[in-house]
Amino acid sequence: MLITVLCVTSVVTGIVSAGPPRPGTEGNGLTENESATLWSRDADNYITEEEYRQRYGEGRTAIHQLANGTDITFKRPPETAATWTQNDFEDLEPGDSNTSVHPPHASLEDGVFIEEAHATVFAVQPSTRGHLESGETPLYIAPNGMIRGFIDYRVRVPNDNASGNRTVEWSLAYHEIEEARLQKDGETISRTDGSHTPAIDYQIEDDDWSATLTLEAEINVRLKKTNRTNLGNGTGVNVTYREETRNVSDSIDVEIYDLSAYPYYAEYPNGDAGVAIFQSRPWQGYTLTDDGNASVRGVWRFYTARDTNWDRLVRSDRNGSTEVQSDAIPVYVHAYPSRIGPRAEPVGDGPEIIETWGIERPSPLGTIGENVNIEVVNQSYETTYGVAVRAENVDREALHVSGIVRGVNASIIEPDAGSERQLRRSNLTVEVIQQNQSQATLRIELRDNQTGAPIILNDSARRFPIGGSTRDGYITIANQEVETNASGVAIVTVAQPGIYTARYHPGSWLGHNPAYVSETATARWHPLGTIDGWFAFVFEIFWQFIPFFVAFYAGHRLLRMLGPEDLFQRNP
Numbered sequence: 001m002l003i004t005v006l007c008v009t010s011v012v013t014g015i016v017s018a019g020p021p022r023p024g025t026e027g028n029g030l031t032e033n034e035s036a037t038l039w040s041r042d043a044d045n046y047i048t049e050e051e052y053r054q055r056y057g058e059g060r061t062a063i064h065q066l067a068n069g070t071d072i073t074f075k076r077p078p079e080t081a082a083t084w085t086q087n088d089f090e091d092l093e094p095g096d097s098n099t100s101v102h103p104p105h106a107s108l109e110d111g112v113f114i115e116e117a118h119a120t121v122f123a124v125q126p127s128t129r130g131h132l133e134s135g136e137t138p139l140y141i142a143p144n145g146m147i148r149g150f151i152d153y154r155v156r157v158p159n160d161n162a163s164g165n166r167t168v169e170w171s172l173a174y175h176e177i178e179e180a181r182l183q184k185d186g187e188t189i190s191r192t193d194g195s196h197t198p199a200i201d202y203q204i205e206d207d208d209w210s211a212t213l214t215l216e217a218e219i220n221v222r223l224k225k226t227n228r229t230n231l232g233n234g235t236g237v238n239v240t241y242r243e244e245t246r247n248v249s250d251s252i253d254v255e256i257y258d259l260s261a262y263p264y265y266a267e268y269p270n271g272d273a274g275v276a277i278f279q280s281r282p283w284q285g286y287t288l289t290d291d292g293n294a295s296v297r298g299v300w301r302f303y304t305a306r307d308t309n310w311d312r313l314v315r316s317d318r319n320g321s322t323e324v325q326s327d328a329i330p331v332y333v334h335a336y337p338s339r340i341g342p343r344a345e346p347v348g349d350g351p352e353i354i355e356t357w358g359i360e361r362p363s364p365l366g367t368i369g370e371n372v373n374i375e376v377v378n379q380s381y382e383t384t385y386g387v388a389v390r391a392e393n394v395d396r397e398a399l400h401v402s403g404i405v406r407g408v409n410a411s412i413i414e415p416d417a418g419s420e421r422q423l424r425r426s427n428l429t430v431e432v433i434q435q436n437q438s439q440a441t442l443r444i445e446l447r448d449n450q451t452g453a454p455i456i457l458n459d460s461a462r463r464f465p466i467g468g469s470t471r472d473g474y475i476t477i478a479n480q481e482v483e484t485n486a487s488g489v490a491i492v493t494v495a496q497p498g499i500y501t502a503r504y505h506p507g508s509w510l511g512h513n514p515a516y517v518s519e520t521a522t523a524r525w526h527p528l529g530t531i532d533g534w535f536a537f538v539f540e541i542f543w544q545f546i547p548f549f550v551a552f553y554a555g556h557r558l559l560r561m562l563g564p565e566d567l568f569q570r571n572p
Contacts, residue, residue, distance in 0.1 A: 020306055020329065022056075023064050028087035034080045036064040038331050040071040040305040040372050071373045073338070074302040076284055077406040081304045081331040082125045089122060089148050092328035094196035097175055100154040100316045103326070105309045111246045116316050117153030119180070119217040119248040122197075123330035124148075126406045127254075128302070130282055131336040131364040131376070132383075140257035140282075140335075140405050141213075143204045148330075149215040151177055151196050151248065154317065157223060165230040173222040173241060183214040194218075204256050211256055216249040259283060259410035261401040264388075266421035266509045268517060273394035274421065276355070276510050278386030279410060282335060283403050288351060288391055290398035295345050296353060298384030300404055301338040303374055306331050335404040336364065339375045342384055351391035355508050358383030388510060421509045425449040428519040430477070430502045440525040444475060444482065444490040444502050448514065454488025455516065472507030473516075497526040 023036035030038075046069035052060055066072065095101040100116035102108065109117045126142040158170045177194030182202055190202045194217070204211070222243045229236040259279055266274030277286055285297030307330045312323045344351040363377050401410035427449040434441040446455040457473050474481045475490060478500055482490040494500060501522045509515035 023067070024060070026088075029083045030080055033061050033063040035084065036061070036067040037072040037074075037078070038080060038084060038304045038306070039067070040303045040334075040374070041308060041369065043371050044069050044071065044373060071303055073374055074304075075297060076402060077126075077128055077302050077333045077335070077404060078304060079406055081333045082406065085123045085125060085148070085330045088328045088330070089197065089199070090328075092122070092150055092197050092326075094150070094152040095154065095315060095317075097155045097172060098317050101152050101313055102150070102316070103310050104312060104314055104323075107248075107250060109246055109248050111244050113156050113221050113223055113242070113244045114153050114219055114246045115156050117219055117246055117248045118250070119149055119151045119215050120250045121213075121215050121252050122148040122150050122310070122328070123307070123332070124213065124252065124254065126408070128257075128333045128335050128405045130255075130404065131334060131367045132282070133361045133364045134366050137364070137367050138255045139252065141254045142405050142408050143256055143258045144202070146199055146201050147182055147213065147215060148197070148199045149180065149217075149250070151180065151198065151217045151219075153219055153246075153248075155221050155223075156318070167228040169226040169228070171224045171226070173224045175219075175221045178218045178220050178245075180215065180217045183216060184211050186214075209256055210253070212251050212253050214249050214251040216247060219246050219248065220244075255281075257281070257403060257405045257408055259401065259403045259408060260413055261286070261410035262413050263396075263399065264421070264510055265394075265396070266423050266515065268390065268423050269425050272390050272392055274354070274388065274390050274423070274509060275394050275399070276386060276388035277399075277401060278357070279401070280385060281403075282383060282385070283401065283410065285387070286399060286401040288389070288394045288399065290395050292400070293346065294351055294391060294393070296342070296351055296387055296389050297345075298342050298356070298387055299337045299377075299381060300335045300384075301340065301374075302404070303334050303336070303372065304331055305334060305369075305372065333406065336368065336374065337361075337377045337381045337383070339377050342387060344389060351389040353387065354390050355388040355510070356382060356384045356386065358385040388508065421513065421515050423509055423515050423517050426455060426504055426506070426516045426519045427452075428475075428502060428504050428521040430500065430521045430523040432523055432525050435525060439493055439495045442477070442492045442494060442500060442502075442523055442525075444477065444484070444492065444521075446475065446484050446488045446490075446504060446519075448516075454484065454486070456484060456486055456488060457490075458483035458485060472511065473505060475502055475504050477502040494525065499524045 020039040020042050024032040028035070049059065049065060102116065102118045103120055106118040106120045124139070124141050124145060124147045126145050128140050130138050130140055155172055155175050157172055160167070160169045177196065179194050180192050180198035180200065181188050182190040182200045184204065189204070190200050192198050192200050220243070222241055225240045225242055227238040259281070261277050261279050264276040268274060275288065282300055283298065284300060285295060288294040310326050310329050313326045314321050314323055342353055342356050344353050360380055360382055362380050365376055365378055368374065368376055399412060401412065403410060427447045430442055430444045432440050433443045447453060448455060474483055477492055478494050480492060482492055484490045499522060501520055504519045506512070506516040506518060
């Protein structure tokens, strides 16, 4: 098997070819299909099914074959990363008292007797690494979860020595990891008994968004020192003990991912429902019905990849160190903005996305890393902190908002009275008020269909009830955008005959009260629609036919002059 070959190579040369295990060779609580989707950082060197059978003597699933040539992404954060990490963590083995095992990136501490000691964070889960933009890739963690760590060290026992009639002997009395603690911003929030592989549950209840989590351990070592003195007629023995305690730690910066969603609702004149939800952090999407069939998601999609810091481990003793392939590889979920963009399901007859909003950010393409083949945006994008939809049916009681961290769902903040919108119909009319043979003047009027009040689109003094920006909305006609005045009227001049359709594009119902739905109206103009137009038309026709009349008359006269006389005489 390939893994066996890699292990043999590492023993011989000390160099390990880093890479994930082949799907199906290690279960770790996952099926072959599930484990095949984990390794987005593997080199996608595709081999055919025939080559695969020749190399490994077995076939593979369709998902495994697909993952061999590309990376598989997800619409929501998968559970597979946490399942793999939890089970693979059990394969992490420390050294004995003479050997320290640690990942290459570990921060090592040396004392008098304790050497190459470390406490290193293995994984924090549930969590998701967000790729927002270059230089901003926060690790979002659930408010309740578990941190796993690896703690190891070796004990330096001094050599025995003899001088004259005296002999000094050293031996290890005991050594232990007394306690492991988890601190948040310097305050201990959880602790557990000493272990080389502590798994510490945590619960963070405050409102802090950002925090530094620190895994800390206390290592105790006790050595026995025996002094023997040859007294001639006997041996004098003096036993003393030397102790050393050393604290080791590792810190990781995290974002506490706790969601609270703020919904806004609207009712369309035809009975459709409008829902808008926003949250000031990246989030996955929401469902609109109890069965979950109608849903919408933002720009974020997900992939899973191993933490390459754990591809190798270093085994150190008093004679030196050797790198070996690690038997334990943590896997994380990653969230990235996708070129697929926001989507509503079911496609076609499902909810309609009417608006999205958020922060404009540059592409995070440079943060993705090597050997990750995904459809990440390659230009600036909008974070879709807010998504508004229109749907035939919305069950407010079943509204379910999901975050980008697995298992973290938003608490729905009940809307206040100002968040409910009753969308109204507008009354849009367009008519020809003046025309001649070359142009026509159209009068467009827009009013509230319920109250008859004019709808003003160019009043810069009018403000949104939400956000404080100016009122939005416009009317399109004849490839122009126009706005109504204080009387709800706009005047447009057109020069080409035809049918003209005016369409009202109202601003979002999120920022307008009252809010309106779109409306259209049509007017027809042609120069023949007036007496002057008909006169001009007849005159133009007469003018155009004058050359034909002249030619006909001239031809007729030539024939009379040059032709036989009897040609124009009637027979008696």
